[in-house]
Amino acid sequence: MSLLLEAERYVANQSSNRMLNAFITPLCRHSGRWHDQAKDADIRGKQGKLRSRLDGRFIAFKDNICTRDFPTTCASKSLDTFTSPFNATVVQQLEDAGAIVAGKTNLDEFGMGSHSIYSSFGHVMNTRRGDDSKFLSAGGSSGGNAVAVATDQCYAALGTDTGGSIRLPAAYTGTVGFKPSYGLLSRWGVIAYANSLDTVGILAKRVSVARDVFDVLNKHDPRDPTSISPSSRSRISSKLNLPQLTSRLTSRPLRIGIPLEYNISELAPSVRQAWCHSLEYLRQQGHTIQPVSLPMTKLALSAYYVLAPAEASSNLAKYDGVRYGTRSDDSTENQSETYLYAKTRGAGFGPEVKRRIMLGAFSLSAQAIDNYFIQAQRIRRLVRHDFDAAFQAEHPLAAEIRNVELRQQAKQTGIDVLISPTAPTPPPTISDITDTSTKRSNLDAYINDVFTVPASLAGLPAISVPVSGKDNAGNQEGDILAGIQVIGQYGDDELVLKVGELLERR
């Protein structure tokens, strides 16, 4: 199929799937640059001069990634008419590789949410249906991305993952969601929710596509102060023997860790089945399975929900309607500046964003910072130590080895990757989540992130791949697929992708 035909099919799917609400700004069938761009890529293809494996491919962007040619709303009223004056580095990199911006996808406002329902542009609907054909959650916050990929509205999608925002939607929609190591992909032009956790990531139908996108983006960007420098990058690849990845995979069986703390009572049977199935498959392939303890896991979720809102409360202070964004209508009339700010921010932010700003402002306040923010930072360090003690490979950028004995032990018995479920349950129905009568607390939604948050706190690469929830492989695709997560040591992204590829759709 020519790239143009493929493009036309994506655009047609975008309009026929409008009711899933995956896009805030979709492409227009009859106009736009996409048509010419696809045609040009076809010409380059015929001449054998494709710019990259992504030349002419449709990539959708989560609407918190800045694009010059499309609005960037963050699904927030405060930015509902905002268009950024510049392209995010990742947008530019993909455009330079020939990729076509396939529109801007829906999300939880500023990335805060686990079901893509906190959007001022309406809920995102999962294409999969539950009992009685009820709509299921698409996961969040990159739910629009995931649905767009699952329903062939684009070739791949770029999102952000702060505590699981790519992996959870991937698990809920049966797609692949990859969160690379923190600092490998540029965040310049990616609107911050919690900078120290925010990671640009990729949603695609296959791991191989995610890898193609990753390869285009995996470069140092001087405009992002947290982007890993070229010298650190070479340190990573020499310490992890990355050039010899293939030999690492064939020279000896992989040691696969099962984090014992992830085997919680709330785990749904189908999810547990998919997990067992994955481990069994890897064992059959000759790899070693070994249990691992990550004792800090239990505290990780609490630490995350202190740290992320704290950074959010700071990052979102800029949305005051003074220099850009939407200003509350009657706020200019002869009123004190606090009133102007309060009106604009009160009207501009949705309930979940307000909740997290309040949480964050509290945990940073003079009376609370020692008991909340500082403690959470401490837990974050301990979570990282947990992982470092478990992995065979040493953290390539760790300044010093804290516990030599532990390190020695890890070198001998340490694991290569961890395998766990991505989420404890299959997607809940949207009506369950939004039904106020069921007395669900707002905190209930936070539990969905329990398996994804630890890798975020430690900045580790993690991928969620769809795996069958039934033990006999080969049942109908899309039926019961659960998300299985592969977590690797920092910088070991290639290995994580490789293991993800072994597992996908098994």
Add this chain to the structure above:
Amino acid sequence: QERIPIRKQLKQEAKAIKSRKRERREQEEASRHKWELTVGVEIHAQLNTETKLFSRAPTSPSELPNTNVALFDLAFPGSQPEFQVATLLPALRAAIALNCDIQPVSRFDRKHYFYQDQPSGYQITQYYEPFARNGYLDLFRHDGIAPEDGDRVRIGIKQIQLEQDTAKSQEYPPSMQLLDFNRVSHPLIEIITMPEIHTPATAAAFVRKVQAILQSCSAVTTGMEAGGLRADINVSVRLRGDGSGTHQYSGIGGLGQRTEIKNLSSFKAVEDAIIAEKNRQIAVLESGGVVEGETRGWTIGSTETRKLRGKEGEVDYRYMPDPDIPPLLIGKDIISALSNTLPAGPDALIDMLVGQYGLAIEDAKPLVELEDGARLEYYQDVVDILRNLQQDLDSKTQAGLGRVAGNWVLHELGGLLSKAGLAWDAERVTAESLAALIDQLQRKRITGATAKKVLAMLFDGDRRPVAQLLEEENLILRPLSREEYIALASAAIELNPQMVEQIRSKNQLGKLGWFVGQMMRMGEKGRVEAQKADAILRELILGLSQ
């Protein structure tokens, strides 16, 4: 109603003012013995840098509003800080000049508050781990410290931190505010002293000297008068000798409740505001009240500080480490390189001028302070040229050269400048011209009056070389003969017999000067030397011979 003659009334009023002043002085003295004042100072100084702290936008105090603004300066969504390493250099020079320990690792934090001059809703500063700590500054008598501080006092500097400036906001009541973001993120340092200052004069002297030091090492270019420096002052009082106060600031305990006076923009304001706040606190305490911890303001020309906000209005800044900005790592090599190339500070310069140039300390001080050292540079040029010109002269004249040149550079040239209301310009009268002029005077080839007149001509734009000018204007002293002096004196005497009589009979020698003036006026211009004319007059009128 009795009418008091105006002269008498004025006298009475002057007397009353005097006695009020005396009374106040006595009161001050009494309260000084009873109460001890403690002051801590925070100085914000705009660093002399090419770019802003976190963007490549140029710094531009004087350009059109909103012309030098990067995306990050406006807090655009998705933009990120880019620390400009070069901005660290003036900050380090300042910290070294203020004798601080430079920290190998320091970090940036966010200080949150909502205001339209703060685009991101927070200021990036160094709260938890500043880049410099534990400095000090010595103040001497000539720095203008209070007499009770003796010859020298050392003020501890707790820390210096790097931070961003805010935007300029201009109010147009009732409802318009204009914002200029050129200043946003201009690099600042904040210098925080220990609460170790105990007199208003010494606090003002400290701020003045910090400004001089920052200028001498090119850490800043604009002083307080142009808004380049701003000071916040913490003030508390306690009964002298009573260490029972429950408050502790910067590790110094036993102090009274302090208040903070924000945003003082002149040395005088620093001194006056402290006096006013000290008196207010003493009055509160003496009437049995309690000093509240609050933020206060000061208006120039006022006699009282005013409350801006109390404890209940305090902002919780929610300091948080900035997650985007990596820690600042400063190596020993850069510190030693900067230390070795740091220009001499004001103290060293004053010592040099007094010791090697023979200047009085009263002249050395302004020379160092005026025009950020530009006047000093000019002065040194003049002296160098003069030394060259006068190698043939006796050692006594050579030794006095620095003092003479100081007089001309500071007072004569300075007088012309202030009379014309002009700013300093080293090219107006070049160092070469002034040196040549002084040389002519020292060699007694022109009179002092001529020298002053020629200086004024040069000042007004006469570009001729001094020698040519003197020649063409016929100003070179051609000494008159004794006969010529006698003729001039006789003519003057003849015209004013009464005056002569008064001098002779009443011995009113002061009137001789008047005759000298007459002779100068009658004689050829620039040729009559006052000393010689006086001698002849004494001879003729009083019959005295030398």
